[in-house]
Amino acid sequence: MIRKNYNSLLITHILDGNFTYVKNGKHTTAHKGDTVILDCYNPHEYYTENGFESIWIHVSGSNSYELFEEIEKSNGTLIKCKDIHYVEKLLFRIYDSIKGDTPPSELRISVDIYKLFAELLNFQTTKSLGENNYEDTVQQIKEYISDHLSENLTVNELAMAAHMSASHFSRIFKQQTGFSPYDYVLIFRLNRAKFLLKNTDLSVSTVAYKTGFNSESNFIYFFTENVGISPGKFRKLKF
The missing domain is CATH 1.10.10.60 (Homeodomain-like)
Known part of the structure; x- marks a missing residue:
């Protein structure tokens, strides 16, 4: 699939299988447990050979882009977090808040998104x-x-x-x-x-x-x- 000019960030966490994304001509494969963050405004494409399962969210806002730039500069777009379960917990909680039957709490969602960004940004500092x-x-x-x-x-x-x-x-x-x-x-x-x-x-x-x-x-x-x-x-x- 090829995408461009979509004004948001895509955060995808691989639950099973693997997929390959192409950014600036570089092919990068993400495996189970990996998290990928991409700026959807810039051209990119992705494909899978044997299928994959993931949980993903789109995020927008000026603060989000500032955090993305820091993450990309420090860690790239393929993140191997130490606490995979914590990342999955945050993503599923954000997803459930948005898709649930009750009106979502924007404050709670924002807090969880910032926690997610913090985890993606800081995963490398203890190495x-x-x-x-x-x-x-x-x-x-x-x-x-x-x-x-x-x-x-x-x-x-x-x-x-x-x-x-x-x-x-x-x-x-x-x-x-x-x-x-x-x-x-x-x-x-x-x-x-x-x-x-x-x-x-x-x-x-x-x-x-x-x-x-x-x-x-x-x-x-x-x-x-x-x-x-x-x-x-x-x-x-x-x-």
Whole structure:
């Protein structure tokens, strides 16, 4: 789904599954327990491969945008809060207040929204400096992978970009993402290929090139093995 020029903030908390959102050309995947905050006025899009369940609210107001800017500057738009249950409690309470049978208390809703913003803003303050540095480094490598996806990315190359040894980088990357660098790149290639097949008219060979495969036949084999159908058949599916 592609959206723009919607004058509000979107706060989405993932209850199950995962979805990927695209902002400024960057693809970011949110998983169960993650919270995403986006400015809906700016162009963005999102999609899911296997479905997801979430609770979400739209928020507007000048104070909300000021808080959003602070959150985005400090923590980005994908938030991994320590107290997931507290975030869910706040969101469900806001939702129930708005959708309930009795007239909503604007004061109570405003208080809960500010509590939610405070949680999103402050989640990182208790982390150690070293932990933050690793998160920043891994995020930079994710962006490097996205920007260089058409290239033959190796663990050694990614480790050099992170200024680490290959073994140390692989260990840190898996701690932060849950995937080895090799597996992460393959999954990223596959998800980008799915996105291009469904949202562009690029030929299969061009999609193969843009996602880093050295031949169309290798791409078709890899795609079919992992998705269960060929790229051509996948493109024809209606979701």
